Amino acid sequence: MASSVAVENLNPKVLKCEYAVRGEIVIHAQRLQQQLQNQPGSLPFHEILYCNIGNPQSLGQQPVTFFREVLALCDHPYLLQREEIKSLFSADSISRAKQILALIPGRATGAYSHSQGIKGLRDAIAAGITARDGFPANADDIFLTDGASPGVHLMMQLLIRNEKDGILVPIPQYPLYSASIALHGGALVPYYLNESTGWGLEISDVKKQLEDARSRGIDVRALVVINPGNPTGQVLAEENQYDIVKFCKNEGLVLLADEVYQENIYVDDKKFHSFKKIVRSLGYGEDLPLVSYQSVSKGYYGECGKRGGYMEITGFSAPVREQIYKISSVNLCSNITGQILASLVMNPPKAGDESYASYQAEKDRILTSLARRAKALEDAFNNLEGITCNKAEGAMYLFPRINLPQKAIDAANAANKAPDAFYALRLLESTGIVVVPGSGFGQVPGTWHFRCTILPQEEKIPAIISRFKVFHEAFMAEHRD
Amino acid sequence: MASSVAVENLNPKVLKCEYAVRGEIVIHAQRLQQQLQNQPGSLPFHEILYCNIGNPQSLGQQPVTFFREVLALCDHPYLLQREEIKSLFSADSISRAKQILALIPGRATGAYSHSQGIKGLRDAIAAGITARDGFPANADDIFLTDGASPGVHLMMQLLIRNEKDGILVPIPQYPLYSASIALHGGALVPYYLNESTGWGLEISDVKKQLEDARSRGIDVRALVVINPGNPTGQVLAEENQYDIVKFCKNEGLVLLADEVYQENIYVDDKKFHSFKKIVRSLGYGEDLPLVSYQSVSKGYYGECGKRGGYMEITGFSAPVREQIYKISSVNLCSNITGQILASLVMNPPKAGDESYASYQAEKDRILTSLARRAKALEDAFNNLEGITCNKAEGAMYLFPRINLPQKAIDAANAANKAPDAFYALRLLESTGIVVVPGSGFGQVPGTWHFRCTILPQEEKIPAIISRFKVFHEAFMAEHRD
Numbered sequence: 001m002a003s004s005v006a007v008e009n010l011n012p013k014v015l016k017c018e019y020a021v022r023g024e025i026v027i028h029a030q031r032l033q034q035q036l037q038n039q040p041g042s043l044p045f046h047e048i049l050y051c052n053i054g055n056p057q058s059l060g061q062q063p064v065t066f067f068r069e070v071l072a073l074c075d076h077p078y079l080l081q082r083e084e085i086k087s088l089f090s091a092d093s094i095s096r097a098k099q100i101l102a103l104i105p106g107r108a109t110g111a112y113s114h115s116q117g118i119k120g121l122r123d124a125i126a127a128g129i130t131a132r133d134g135f136p137a138n139a140d141d142i143f144l145t146d147g148a149s150p151g152v153h154l155m156m157q158l159l160i161r162n163e164k165d166g167i168l169v170p171i172p173q174y175p176l177y178s179a180s181i182a183l184h185g186g187a188l189v190p191y192y193l194n195e196s197t198g199w200g201l202e203i204s205d206v207k208k209q210l211e212d213a214r215s216r217g218i219d220v221r222a223l224v225v226i227n228p229g230n231p232t233g234q235v236l237a238e239e240n241q242y243d244i245v246k247f248c249k250n251e252g253l254v255l256l257a258d259e260v261y262q263e264n265i266y267v268d269d270k271k272f273h274s275f276k277k278i279v280r281s282l283g284y285g286e287d288l289p290l291v292s293y294q295s296v297s298k299g300y301y302g303e304c305g306k307r308g309g310y311m312e313i314t315g316f317s318a319p320v321r322e323q324i325y326k327i328s329s330v331n332l333c334s335n336i337t338g339q340i341l342a343s344l345v346m347n348p349p350k351a352g353d354e355s356y357a358s359y360q361a362e363k364d365r366i367l368t369s370l371a372r373r374a375k376a377l378e379d380a381f382n383n384l385e386g387i388t389c390n391k392a393e394g395a396m397y398l399f400p401r402i403n404l405p406q407k408a409i410d411a412a413n414a415a416n417k418a419p420d421a422f423y424a425l426r427l428l429e430s431t432g433i434v435v436v437p438g439s440g441f442g443q444v445p446g447t448w449h450f451r452c453t454i455l456p457q458e459e460k461i462p463a464i465i466s467r468f469k470v471f472h473e474a475f476m477a478e479h480r481d
Numbered sequence: 482m483a484s485s486v487a488v489e490n491l492n493p494k495v496l497k498c499e500y501a502v503r504g505e506i507v508i509h510a511q512r513l514q515q516q517l518q519n520q521p522g523s524l525p526f527h528e529i530l531y532c533n534i535g536n537p538q539s540l541g542q543q544p545v546t547f548f549r550e551v552l553a554l555c556d557h558p559y560l561l562q563r564e565e566i567k568s569l570f571s572a573d574s575i576s577r578a579k580q581i582l583a584l585i586p587g588r589a590t591g592a593y594s595h596s597q598g599i600k601g602l603r604d605a606i607a608a609g610i611t612a613r614d615g616f617p618a619n620a621d622d623i624f625l626t627d628g629a630s631p632g633v634h635l636m637m638q639l640l641i642r643n644e645k646d647g648i649l650v651p652i653p654q655y656p657l658y659s660a661s662i663a664l665h666g667g668a669l670v671p672y673y674l675n676e677s678t679g680w681g682l683e684i685s686d687v688k689k690q691l692e693d694a695r696s697r698g699i700d701v702r703a704l705v706v707i708n709p710g711n712p713t714g715q716v717l718a719e720e721n722q723y724d725i726v727k728f729c730k731n732e733g734l735v736l737l738a739d740e741v742y743q744e745n746i747y748v749d750d751k752k753f754h755s756f757k758k759i760v761r762s763l764g765y766g767e768d769l770p771l772v773s774y775q776s777v778s779k780g781y782y783g784e785c786g787k788r789g790g791y792m793e794i795t796g797f798s799a800p801v802r803e804q805i806y807k808i809s810s811v812n813l814c815s816n817i818t819g820q821i822l823a824s825l826v827m828n829p830p831k832a833g834d835e836s837y838a839s840y841q842a843e844k845d846r847i848l849t850s851l852a853r854r855a856k857a858l859e860d861a862f863n864n865l866e867g868i869t870c871n872k873a874e875g876a877m878y879l880f881p882r883i884n885l886p887q888k889a890i891d892a893a894n895a896a897n898k899a900p901d902a903f904y905a906l907r908l909l910e911s912t913g914i915v916v917v918p919g920s921g922f923g924q925v926p927g928t929w930h931f932r933c934t935i936l937p938q939e940e941k942i943p944a945i946i947s948r949f950k951v952f953h954e955a956f957m958a959e960h961r962d
Contacts, residue, residue: 004702004733005770007800011642011665014804022596022810030595058592065559072557075818076549084565111539112778112785114511115503146627146788149812157664161492179811183638184492221485252485289486297593304593305817307627319488323495329503330660331630335816336786337556 017182019175020440021053025424029434045432049464051453052434054230054396056302056366060457064301064362066355067344069093070100071306074109074340077101092353100340109336115329117144117310118336121343125310128346135280137312143324144310144342146334148260148295151311153180154327155256155291158320159221160186166218167256168206172399172441172449174230174258189213189220192444195401198390199232201225203243210251222254223247228261228272228394231441231451233374235270235393241278245288254289255279260309261395263299266371270393276312289315296341298396300366303345308338373461374398374454380465381452384472396455399438402448408479420448426475431467498663500656501921502534506905510915526913530945532934533915535711535877537783537847541938545782545843547836548825550574551581555590555821558582573834581821590817596810598625598791599817602824606791609827614758618793624805625791625823627815629741629776632792634661635808636737636772639801640702641667647699648737649687653880653922653930655711655739670694670701673925676882679871680713682706684724691732703735704728709742709753709875712922712932714855716751716874722759726769735770736760741790742876744780747852751874757793770796777822779877781847784826789819854942855879855935861946862933865953877936880919883929889960901929907956912948 007015033048040046050058057063069089072079074097079085085094101107103120116122122139129137145151159165166187169177181188191206193199206223213220225244227236236244248255257275265272276292296308313324333339348363349355374392381389381400389400404412404419412422420437427433427450438449456464488496514529521527531539538544550570553560555578560566566575582588584601597603603620610618626632640646647668650658654671662669672687674680687704694701706725708717717725729736738756746753757773777789794805814820829844830836855873862870862881870881885893885900893903901918908914908931919930937945 005640005735005797005801007798007804009642010639010801010804014639014808017807017811019807019811022813053593055593057589058587060587063591068557068559072553072560075556076553078546078549079553079569082569084569088560088563088565106539106541108538108786110544110784110786112534112536146816147813153812158491158495159486161490176811183808183811254486303591304813305589305591307814307816316486317488320486320491323488323491326498326500327495327664330498330500330657330664331634332503332628332785333788335627335788335819337818338816 013183013185017179018440019179020436021175023440025421025428025436026052026434028425029428032428032432043432044430045467048432048434049456049460050434051456052436052451054298054453054455055304056396056455057304059455061302061366061455063303064359066090066093066349066359067301067303067341070097070344071337071340073097074100075337077107077109090355092349092355096344100343104336109340113333113336113339115325115333116142117334117339121339124343125346129274129276129312133274133277133280135277137276141312141314142310143313143328144308144334144339146307146309146338147297148258148293148309148311149176150331150334151291151293151309152176152256153183154324155222155254156180156184156186157327158323159254160184163187164217164219166213166220168210168220168223168253170201170224170226170229172231172438172443173224174226175440177224178442187213187218189218190442193229193232193234195390195444195447198393199229199234201236201240201244203247206247220251220253222256224256224258225275226258228264230258230261230395231397231399233390233392233395233397233399235265235267235272237270238273238278241273241275242282245275245278245282245284249284249288254291257290257292259292260295260298262294264367264370264396265394266367266374267391267393272394276314279314284315286315294342294346296338296345299345300363301345303341306338306341307335308342310342369458370396370454373456373458376461376465377452377454380468384469385476387472392454396453397451398454399441399449399451402450404448405476405479405481407481408475411479420450423448423475424450427468427471430471430474433464433468494664494666498660499921500660501917502656504921506902506909506915506917507533509906510909513909513913524913525911526948529913529915530937530941531915532937533917533932535779535934535936536785537877537936538785540936542783542847542936544784545840547571547574547830547840548782548784548822551578551825552818552821554578555581556818558588558590571836573830573836581824585817590821594814594817594820596806596814597623598815598820602820605824606827610755610757610793614755614761616758616761618757622793622795623791624794624809625789625815625820627788627790627819628778628785629739629774629790629792630657631812631815632772632774632790633657633737634664635805636703636735637661637665637667638808639804640735641665644668645698645700647694647701649691649701649704649734651682651705651707651710653712653919653924654705655707656921658705659923668694668699670699671923674710674713674715676871676925679874680710680715682717682721682725684728687728701732701734703737705737705739706756707739709745711739711742711876712878712880714871714873714876714878714880716746716748716753719754719759722754722756723763726756726759726763726765730765730769735772738771738773740773741776741779743775745848745851745877746875747848747855748872748874753875757795760795765796767796775823775827777819777826780826781844782826784822787819787822788816789823791823850939851877851935854937854939857942857946858933858935861949865950866957868953873935877934878932879935880922880930880932883931885929886957886960886962888962889956892960901931904929904956905931908949908952911952911955914945914949
């Protein structure tokens with residue numbers, strides 16, 4: 001008998017799953033990059049510019065020195081015995097590495113840890129959360145994870161029994177959510193962010209979608225909120241957050257709060273408030289199940305490759321928590337380097353530490369530059385015919401809307417592509433710029449968008465804008481109705 | 482409405498999943514460890530000895546210096562610009578770190594990589610496989626993973642559609658397999674290793690189990706082989722491997738080869754042969770779907786906390802491979818430190834490199850010590866009344882059989898425990914030694930075992946043996962029929 005494995009007999013949930021951030025356009029971009037290497041000059045551009053993914057260091061952002069000093073010392077603790085390191089490492093990175101090693105049983109950074117992560121590092125993270133929120137956090141509530149994604153999968157795996165279990169997800173959304181719900185065989189219940197109010201989250205719409213889903217027999221189990229928004233970049237107002245929490249409590253929903261962009265805020269009139277803080281401010285305790293996700297991949301640190309992150313879990317009963325622990329334990333633990341880094345980003349150098357001034361300068365330089373880049377790109381998009389673009393108040397993305405002429409839509413249909421995918425593909429082939437079509441995130445039917453990161457290096461932004469403009473004008477001229 | 486999340490309405494697949502390696506006994510051990518800290522002297526022992534898990538560095542094994550030197554330099558590449566490092570790092574670790582950074586786009590160890598892992602590191606791993614097997618390997622077939630476990634989950638997710646899809650798994654087995662099959666809702670089809678022939682794998686039994694499963698309407702999709710064996714420690718004979726491969730080909734099964742203990746072999750008359758090499762030796766190419774798992778957690782390196790590993794995938798059609806890539810891409814990529822380490826363990830220092838002699842000495846010291854520890858524990862178990870123990874030819878475990886007196890079995894039943902769990906719990910409470918009951922791995926009904934790692938430091942082995950002996954004799958005396 002020949003092998004019986006074929007696409008036709010794979011798990012249909014896998015076949016159904018889509019993940020546009022690394023989908024067709026990106027695979028095509030990788031092919032073009034190969035072509036540029038093998039036949040330089042064979043394309044109308046000299047480099048591929050990956051604006052498809054929030055991956056700052058791939059576009060030249062430098063890691064924060066203090067964090068890397070500590071990681072290097074923890075990776076090779078023998079260095080701590082040598083005098084020479086005093087001229088190579090900051091004093092506080094040396095003392096921090098010693099502190100961290102003392103928290104790790106046997107100083108063994110190469111050992112599996114407790115499945116929730118090293119207890120001492122969870123204590124440090126809990127202290128960081130407490131300082132951030134002004135409400136206590138507890139190490140027992142922290143589960144360290146390899147980036148935020150595995151924590152999202154874990155909760156979907158826990159909550160979804162079958163296709164009648166639904167999860168409320170903002171549209172547009174980060175496609176990890178739709179992918180994870182598809183992989184676990186649940187129902188994505190969409191609620192729509194209001195583009196005309198800067199991607200506002202309206203409880204009335206959430207309620208309507210919830211009721212509609214329930215009327216179709218869907219058992220809606222959780223509400224996902226992404227704040228700051230991905231791909232939409234909005235920052236929720238505190239009042240809005242209170243309403244969301246009350247709504248989840250009233251409706252018996254788990255609140256899954258994706259807060260990985262908590263350090264990425266670019267406007268003076270908005271501030272990040274964790275949902276944990278909101279819940280505690282309302283006096284809710286164990287009666288509102290809340291999962292807050294954080295990651296070392298975002299913020300000003302942008303350490304995507306380290307795969308560090310955590311979820312803070314509150315409001316679940318002990319037997320449910322035991323199940324969460326059990327699933328975590330099957331994978332033994334998250335990587336220790338990522339665990340250490342998660343403890344560092346939640347407890348960076350403080351005033352008085354030797355590294356403080358340089359750390360603060362690195363942080364400020366990155367965040368102020370991101371704010372300038374966001375504004376420059378937003379203005380540039382708004383200056384193009386048929387494009388409107390909300391402000392990026394936070395996160396790492398703009399999500400401009402393109403009003404495509406009918407002729408472009410017809411051409412896309414003829415090519416068997418979504419119109420925004422057609423546009424993004426043409427953009428790539430003309431300019432080397434990689435964006436993700438809005439259809440990968442979800443959008444109001446009949447509207448078209450793309451997600452573009454604000455991450456290219458600042459000195460490249462003017463050239464990107466001008467390449468984009470030339471392409472867009474030609475595209476619109478070609479397809480004018 | 483109060484929260485609707487309760488154990489009763491969680492995913493029943495999660496509830497069904499078990500993972501004894503970090504199960505009840507281990508949770509109890511952690512409690513006792515806390516008690517020892519808070520009230521020293523309150524227990525009949527002074528430390529908990531974790532022999533439940535293959536976690537060498539948690540028990541004092543030191544990491545290989547060369548690997549950690551390279552990791553530290555890759556974590557903080559700034560060091561490479563400084564003269565002082567010449568007195569701190571070996572020359573070949575410096576040149577290797579430079580080579581590796583040159584393979585990483587933008588030298589960005591903090592960026593997400595290609596979802597299969599950094600291409601240059603996959604090339605290095607493919608070269609290591611080629612050197613190991615004498616048959617070519619291809620970087621496109623390598624998927625880097627956070628340890629081996631995520632790769633196992635990925636394949637189960639891909640292959641299992643519903644409870645009628647079966648996976649052949651050795652009994653006893655490493656419980657990751659039963660846990661993953663349960664989480665994905667498939668059927669575990671057991672085949673029994675023959676304890677009386679040193680845990681031999683008999684194709685006739687596999688065939689019988691396959692046919693029996695098929696007669697029950699199970700669509701058997703894959704065969705798991707663990708070589709060297711976990712928890713059983715046997716090393717397959719090459720002839721046996723040929724039979725297994727032919728069997729999978731004839732029956733149209735995917736071969737999932739867990740080869741994470743490939744460097745852990747302790748007897749002169751056995752040698753590790755990868756299934757990839759066996760498949761190629763037979764001239765099979767794309768007609769035998771094979772997944773080979775490797776991990777940085779095992780071998781002489783034992784870098785569990787780094788969560789590095791890979792799976793090498795051959796014999797799958799392009800459309801199936803696309804699905805594997807898609808699932809990998811949803812989690813973006815595995816951690817880069819683990820990726821680098823995986824490339825290092827597959828390409829350690831070679832004769833002529835500055836580190837070669839010290840590297841070889843570290844490696845030999847660890848492996849010869851493990852062989853001595855395995856033999857000492859095996860002999861000790863075989864000297865105890867009612868215990869028989871096969872040799873550990875490889876891996877990190879012994880899996881002794883205990884012939885429990887009826888009175889002990891009755892006492893266990895009265896305590897509502899499996900008899901071997903009852904024994905392991907009593908062992909823990911008397912000695913602080915943590916082993917995993919055989920029932921966590923599966924065993925022939927009516928037989929009882931436990932898994933004990935060979936990892937405690939060599940100087941502690943005599944004391945462990947004597948504590949074990951005292952406990953065992955008292956237990957047997959107490960329960961004599």
